[in-house]
Amino acid sequence: MNDFNRESIDFDVLFVGGGPAALAGAIRLMTAAQSAGIELDVALIEKGSEIGAHQISGAILNPRALAELMPDYKQKSFPSETTVRGDALVYLTRSRSLRLPFIPRYLHNEGFSVISQSKFSRWLAQVAEDLGVNIFPGFAGQEILFAEDGRTIVGVRTGDKGLDKDGKPKATFEAGMDLTAKVTVLAEGARGSLTEALNRQLGIFNSEMPPIFETGIKEVIQLPSGGYFEHSRENCIHFLGYPLKSEAPGGGFVYQMRANRVALGYLVGLSYENPRLDLYDLLLRFKRHPFVAGLIAGGKVLQQGARTVSTGGYYTMPQLVGGGVMLIGGTAGIHNPPALKGIHVAMKSGMLAADAIAGAFAGGRFDPQKLTDYSKAISTGWIADELFPGRNFSQALAKPFLAKYFHLGAQYVSRGRGVLDPLPIRADNRTLKPLKKTVSKRSEKSTNIETDGKLLVDKLTGVYLSKTHHREDQPSHVIIHDPDICAQKCIPDFLAPCTRFCPGDVYELTEGDEGAARTIKLNPSNCLHCKTCEIKDPFENIRWTCPEGGDGPEYTLV
16 A cells, blocks of 8 residues: 555544445434444545445345334435336246146235335435434545554544556555544445455364355336336335256346336355356346346336345354454345345344444443444344344255255245254355366357347346446555466456456456467456455455445446
8 A cells, every 4th residue: 555644533433434324323323422422533434436336235124223223214304216016927938838726934025115216315315414424425434543452443434546557656546544543334235345455364264164146137117108017016026047947046027117117136156166158148138038028128228237145154254353353234244145135124223233233322422342232133032033044045955956945945844044054155266167077068258149238138238238437547455366267267268257247347357369379358346346356366366446436337227
């Protein structure tokens, strides 16, 4: 890190990340402090250009935490798209569909809200600002600041702006700031870069039960009037089966939104073994299925994006509290995989962290020992009650076809215990099999599914529709540590899986000159900040770091 003169600003509490977990925590903290007559200086930084810019989720919101946070939320312009009238669970074969007669209890969503997470986060941010929270969008947390003991966190350094490709200051250079605080709350979402740095230094994750992830590619589609959802009771549909079958965990969804729009997405568990699997190809195949195509006929994609989701569940949660630091929401793996929902538990985790922080500041002096009340509240409250029954779900979902449903059935009737508890987990970057051991004959590129630039768009059009942007002459925020590993190991053995698991064409396989080894060309300006590359790379040769604050997607609808 360049050694420049940096401004230092001190706060009582610093939230890193501008999603629902951090915003709910900040709102709860300010409300509690004001009720107790405590003055707190609370700040929140967000790497996106504005709150909501990097928040992507065609989401179902269970309002449980929101109702606790704001009992009158419905009277405060809560941005709901629609209310779920009914659920459907559909199994797809290559050309047919079967509506399943039984919907598991954790997929009962009737009465919940369909939301745009970007809109929801902007709404929460306004509530937080009205309470006095200092919100700073466009500031990326680049480095954790440690005390002299090397274990206590005292804040975060934001990224420098105005560096050229070689990391040297340009005329527009602005040095990052040191934001210090008595408590730093990491709320970066799945696979947070600061959280990973913290793990490298302090080992906060359990190596025996590592976090695992899914990547979701999601869209908002404008439909013509008179479509399926205007007449059907079921306006929340989840899909199993084709095009994945038993290759990996995953599936699709279509949710009704307002103004004749739908949220559509396809999620794939990153535990898959076939290096030829192309995540974007699966999305297109899903949309081309006759049943799904009928739901979205005549539509046009308005916005597209991608993000990873932490799906390991209860056993993969890290250490939640350390010296001066707390982890909440997706950063802490607080997500309900069987229910396909995580916003409400993420919000509740932020609220419980806020309660512990308020307790630590009570009595006129800061008592850091009180922060451990957060971990206790997680393990004894309704978050644990909700997450514990799904503690082995993702592991079961990754099993081959018959074993998958055997384990899932056993877990369903035993409240999550199943046949073996805990069911072992392998890290996602350990599951790919070399090409000679795979059966699939798919080409090294996405199969030539015809796109129309309207309802079926190619990857680069999807990048365009995400409105992602990065200053071209800054240092690459996607780092390949050793290009020789790509040329000598990854390309021969796995045929550069990064070119297929990246939904934004950041990685391009190029031919070497005059018989030289094939290489990977980076296109970091296409990056959607999904983090799939750092998670799935079989050689741990890729590191994702934050680009300049304000760069990246500009989500407004998804």
